[in-house]
Amino acid sequence: MKLTPPFGIDLGTTHSSAAIYLPGAAAPLTFDDGQGSQVMPSAVGLSPAGDLVAGRPAFDTRFGPTPPLTSFKRRMGHSDALQLGSRALTPVEASGHLLSALVARFAGQLQGHVEAAELRLERALITIPAYFDVTQAEATRQAGELAGLEVIGLLQEPTAAAMFYSWKHQLQDGNFLVYDLGGGTFDVSVIRCLAGEYQVLGIDGDNHLGGDDFDRRLAGLLRSRLNAAGYALGTSFDEPDDRLRFELLTRHARTLKELLSAQDAASLELDGSFSDREGRPVHASVEVSRAEFERAIDDLIESTLGACQRALHQSGEQAQVTLSDIDHVLLVGGSTHVPAVQQAIARAFCGEGVSRAEAPLSDSPEMCVALGAALHAATLGRLRIEADSGVAIELDDIPSGLGEALSGRVELARQGQQPEALELREASQTLARTALRATDAPGVWNFFVANLPEGVSERPSATLVDSAGVPLGSVPLWLPRRAPSERPAPMPALSNPAVLSRGIFLEVVKDGKPSRHALIPRGAHLPTRATHRLATADTSGAVVLQLFQDRLPIHTLVMPLPEHTAPGTPLTLELDVDETLMMSARGNIGSQEFWVRIDPPRTPAELDWPQIEELMRRAEAAGRQLWGMEARRFERDVAPLIAGMEVAVHQDPLRLQILARRLEALLDEFAPRAERIPGRGRVDATLDGIRRAVFSSTGDVQSITREQWRARLDHLSAEVARVWEGSDDAAWRQLADRVQATYETVVQDEARFLRADPEGHARRMLDTCQSRQARVRMDLREFALSADADRRALQEREIERLEQRLRDEVIAPLDELRASLDATPLARRTDALEAIHVAIDHLELGLQRVRTLGLLKRQES
Known part of the structure; x- marks a missing residue:
């Protein structure tokens, strides 16, 4: 007998794993590498004989002449090849080879777990980060298929983790903040569980942030110590061997990081395994304290x-679930073992007055995603049972024992024989008989048995019989050996397991100009379907449907039309997106119908420097046209991006591309067209800000009642839509200015109202102080230092001075304020809050000065 149960895979950036929930088992079984580890390194390398190897054998080659490929999950969706010695592998090929090794090892481990049966691992559910787009999700599916798997689904990692925690800890309905910090990626999801069903309400993350970055920060600290000790290791990658030296330090740093999770200080002994720039072997003992390590990674934690906060903002807008509504904060990923991460999460999101979660939950953080995937796979995939007789049976729902309904599909491999019924038999009697219903697949029938009798053998056989009752073949019906009282808890259900990370748009024409029409907004629950009614705009004899995911073109469909089709002919377009981000479009124009599957787009080519310069010029032009709060928001976000790009162009080409794409996305939001600044999205966001300020007030705002405001805002919204679709750019600019002026006036009124409520005003000041200090802290840590060593030294000194001022004038006073909340009303500490705000103002100005440090000034004539 052969069993093919579905199972779950966590395809991770630094480590991967798998788990399976066998029917009748009390808990999922997890992967074991044979050396006491439940995870396999996500590495692909070359053996001494030149063969491809994956997992630990590949990881063990990291100090050899050909280092293995690692962190290729970060490149999923990219078609560029990764070089492994003389071989080139795409990220999909590397992932496929890793999955093959993982599944082969897991399958060997599981043999013997089911009596008299061979277990086959062929049908898998694979997890992906919450922010993966269509291209990245499809690349993951392709990797699974390349490994010979039938991929029965893709599940977002935070959702899988929430399912495991709920099952393991018997958590009831509630709201979850899932913080997933792995080796190379970070994502966060806000998930709501209602009546045992899970809904994703908000997502965010960064696929270039994780424990690997912690390692590199610690390696940077080690390099500085060694430079100070007289070794010539440099501060960048100016020489060809600099990157290799730094990579070796990074691998040592990983071990040091693990030690610092358990102790206050740790030492690294370097035995001369590499040399500095002058050829001297590096023999040194370097001690690092946990405090020093935490300071080095502080900004990365703040970034998470x-x-x-962005994910919570999204869930608040979509479902009114804010931080105060969070019941459980779940820690996922190996990097959450770092004490500073646990402490930061506890301070920011747990405790009385913050959320309903008393403290973060941490349970098998490296394995909880694979375990959750195994639980969900058991609810999605059928259990397939095959016998040598040629009969195979697939169970829709795996019963916990006898006395329950049984349904599924049955097939007979031998041709020319047509079964009439399926019988469940013991050796001496027929237990039940059911007719078969034909399916579309040849040789496959559906069946349903109302129940299995109690008090009989737990291993009856499913036998196909012909019209005369003659057996054509049978298969042992594998059922769990457990009493009803010992059955495991029911599986969790899952609805809306995924949300769309990037909006889907259609290019349309407005007043003779191309424009973008939103088909499905970012954050929409999946699966989803959107129907839009459009019309032809010309007599060209064809319709062009150009679809985009944000700004990335994903599909173009050209349909010829009958001659003389009149402009204005209606067209209906229906777009479907399923849980795995597979898309299809259907519709009709007149009597002509169409349907098309939308294949995942290719990842766009990397931007060259002239294209990046053009983005910078666009940002500079947009900054000149914005004013007030919008100008400050834009400058706050764009300045560090541009500074980082100018440095990364010489030091980190991959980082340069990431920053350039972020700048491109920022421009899409603030300035999608040069003649329309700000863009429609920003004006709509400003209108939402007015609504929040007006309707959160308990009284009139600007002597206008709530009903009058509602009518006024409805009129403004309609006017925004009408003018945006028009061709008058000057009218758009005037209207955008009017909306922003209204917003800034209302916010000022809101501040005056809060001052009439001293405690509310003080609470708002404290919240603003906390968010501003976090932003300044991150900006200081992420400041892109100059590649020039002399200028870099000037900047480092000034940054260090500003960091000290931040600790003394902002962080320490804020900590003191929070510690005294129980003893002293916050309203009596507004002077202290005002002083902190002023200190932050000075720090922001100081940070601006660092960017111009040492530059010349034009002499006034």
């Missing part, structure tokens, strides 16, 4: 907290 910002992503959490």
Whole structure:
């Protein structure tokens, strides 16, 4: 007998794993590498004989002449090849080879777990980060298929983790903040569980942030110590061997990081395994304290907290679930073992007055995604049972024992025989008989048995019989050997397991100009379907449907039309996106119908420097046209991006591309067209800000009642839509200015109202102080230092001075304020809050000065 149960795979950036929930098991079984580890390194390398190897054998070649490929999950969706010695592998090919090794090892481990049966691992559910787009999700599916798997689904990692925690800890309905910090990627999801069903309400993350970055920061600290000790290791990658030296330090740093999770200080002994720039072997003992390590990674942790806030903002807008509504904060990923991460999450998102979660939950953080995937796979995939007789049976729902309904599909491999019924038999009697219903697949029938009798053998056989009752073949019906009282808890259900990370748009024409029409907004629950009614605009004899995911073209469909089709002929377009981000479009124009599957787009080519310069010029032009709060928001976000790009062009080409794409996305939001600044999205966001300020007030705002405001805002919204679709750019600019002026006036009124409520005003000041200090802290840590050593030294000194001022004038006073909340009303500490705000103002100005440090000034005539 052969069993083919579905199972779950966590395809990770630094480590991967798998788990399976066998029917009748009390808990999922997890992968074991045979050396006491439940995870396999996500590495692909070359053996001494030149063969491809994956997992630990590949990881063990990291100090050899050909280092293995690692962190290729970060490149999923990219078609560029990764060089492994003389061989080139795409990220999909590397992932496929890793999955093959993982599944082969897991399958060997599982043999013997089911009596008299061979277990086959062929049908898998694979997890992906919450922010993966269509291209990245499809690349993951392709990797699974390349490994010979039938991929029964893709599940977002935070959702899988929430399912495991709920099952393991018997958590009831509630709201979850899932913080997933792995080796190379970070994502966060806000998930709601209602009546045992899970819904994703908000997502955010960064696929270039994880424990690997912690390692590199610690390696940078080690390099500085060794330079100070007299070794010539440099501060960048100016020489060809600099990167290799730094990579070796990074691998040592990983071990040091693990030690610092358990102790206050740790030492690294370097035995001369590599040399500095002058050829001297590096023999040194370097001690690092946990405090020093935490300071080095502080900004990275702050960056993850910002992503959490964005996800909470999204869930608040979509489902009114804010931080105060969070019941459980779940830690996922091996990098959450770092004490500073746990402490930061606890401070920011747990405790009385913050959320309902008393403290973060941490349970098998490296394995909880694979375990959750195994649980969900058991609810999605059928259990297939095959016998040598040629009969195979697939169970829709795996019963916990006898006395339950049984349904599924049955097939007979031998041709020319047509079964009439399926019988469940013991050796001496027929237990039940059911007619078969034909399916579309040849040789395959559906069946349903109302129940299995109690008090009989737990291993009856499923036998196909012909019209005369003659057996054509049978298969042992594998059922769990457990009493009803010992059955495992029911599986969790899952609805809306995924949300769309990037909006889907259609290019249309407005007043003779191309424009973008939103078909499905970012954050929409999947699966989803959107129907739009459009019309032809000319007599060209064809319709062109150009679809985009954000700004990335994903499909173009050209349909010829009958001659003389009149402009204005209606067209219906229906777009479907399923849980795995597979898309299809259907519709009709007149009597002509169409349907098309939308294949995942190719990842766009990397931007060259002239294209990046053009983005910078666009940003500079947009900054000149914005004013007030919008100008400050734009400058706050764009300045560090541009500074980082100018440095990364010489030091980190991959980072340069990431920053350039972020700048491109920022421009899409603020300035999608040069003649329309700000863009429609920013004006709509400003209108939402007015609504929040007006309707959160308990009284009139600007002597206007709530009903009058509602009518006024409805009129403004309609006017925004009408003018945006028109061709008058000057009218758009005037209207955008009017909306922004209204917003800034209302916000000022809101501040005056808050001052009439001293405690509310003080609470708002404290919240603003906390968010501003987090932003300044991150900006200081992420400041892109100059590639020139002399200028870099000037900047480092000034940054260090500003960091000290931040600790003394902002962080320490804020900590003191929070510690005294129980004893002293916050309203009596507004002077201290005002002083902190002023200190932050000075720090922001100081940071601006660092960017111009040492530059010349034009002499006034």
